[in-house]
Amino acid sequence: MPTIPSTSVDQVLEHVIPHIEAHVSSNSNNATKAPFILGLTGLQGSGKSTWTNALVGTLRDKHNYHTINISLDDLYLDHDDLVKLRERQPPNKLLQTRGQPGTHDTDLSLRFFKSLMNPLEDTLLPSFDKSLFNGEGGRVPYERWERIPASEAIDVVIFEGWCVGFQPLDEAQLRSQWRQAANMEPQPDYSTHTLKDHSIENLLEVNGHLQQYCQSFMGPQHFNYLIHLDTDDLVNVYEWRIQQEHALWKAKNEGMSDESVVQFVKGYMPAYELYLNQLRKGFFVDGGEKGQLQVILDKERKITRISPT
Secondary structure (H helix, E strand, O other): OOOOOHHHHHHHHHHHHHHHHHHHHHOOOOOOOOOEEEEEEEOOOOOHHHHHHHHHHHHHHOOOOOEEEEEHHHHEOOHHHHHHHHHOOOOOHHHOOOOOOOOEOHHHHHHHHHHHHOOOOOEEEOOEEOOOOOOOOEEOOHHHOEEEOOOOOOOEEEEEEOOOOOOOOOHHHHHHHHHHHHOOOOOOOOOOOOHHHOOHHHHHHHHHHHHHHHHHHHOHHHOOEEEEEEEOOOOHHHHHHHHHHHHHHHHHOOOOOHHHHHHHHHOOHHHHHHHHHHHHHOOOOOOOOOEEEEEEEOOOOOEEEEEEO
C-alpha cells in the first residue's frame, strides 16, 4: 500500500476535526474525560492500517491531539479459543479461521473501552500477533501490551476494522436475502454473490455474534464519527488483496497464491453482501453531533469521491 498523500488525509480530516473540537470542548470539565471514538472501516485491502497510521500522525503532529489506535484484529480470541471454535461440532465454515464476528473476545473488548472512560485507570492496548502458531495467530502476552497511564488524557481513539460499522439484520431480512441469492446465476472466480455457499444457520450464527458486538462495543452508540473506505466496484477487493500479496512476495519471498487470496476474500464476501448496503445508507440513525464520511476508492485505491453520509 503506497503512502497516502497528506493532502488526502487533510481533505478527510476537514470533515472530522470540527466534531473532535466540539467533543473535546464539551468534555473539558467532565470527570470522565471520555475520548472521541473515531471508527475507521474499510473493505479488505483498502488500506485501513495505512490510513489509520496517517490519521494518527496528522492528529498528533498537526492538530496536537493525543491520539491512539486499536484494531479489531487485536481483539481476537486467544489461539486456544480459536482452535476450540474451529473444532466444535457442528462446524461453521465462516468460523474456521479468525476474522468473522464470533472470533473476537467481547469481554476483552468491553474492558478496553470501559478503561478509556475511567480517569483513574491506566489503559492497556491489547495486541494480537498473526505470525504465532504457524500463522494461526495468538495473543501477545499481557505484560508486553502498551500501557497508557491514567494521567495521560487521551483525546482521540481510532478504532479500525473490516466489519466496524456493520449492523445485524433481523432474521426475516437475512433469510430473504439468502433465498434471493440462491436464485442468482454463478459468477466467475471474483464472485460477489457468495451467500448461497453457506447455510442459513451459519449466517444467522455470525449475525448473532455481530448483534452482540454492536450491543457491547461496536454499535453506533459507541462511536462519535465513522470513516468508511469504500469502492464503486466490490470486485476491486479481490484485486487489492492480490496486489498486497504480490508486494509481500516481493518483499519477503512469501505469501499466498492468487487462488488462495481469492478463497480468502470469499470468506469475507458474505458479510459485504449482507451489511454493506445498510452501512452506505448511514451508520447513525439520528446523527446529531455525530457524522459519517464515505471515501470512494478506485481500483488503484485513489480517492474518487468524498461524501458525508
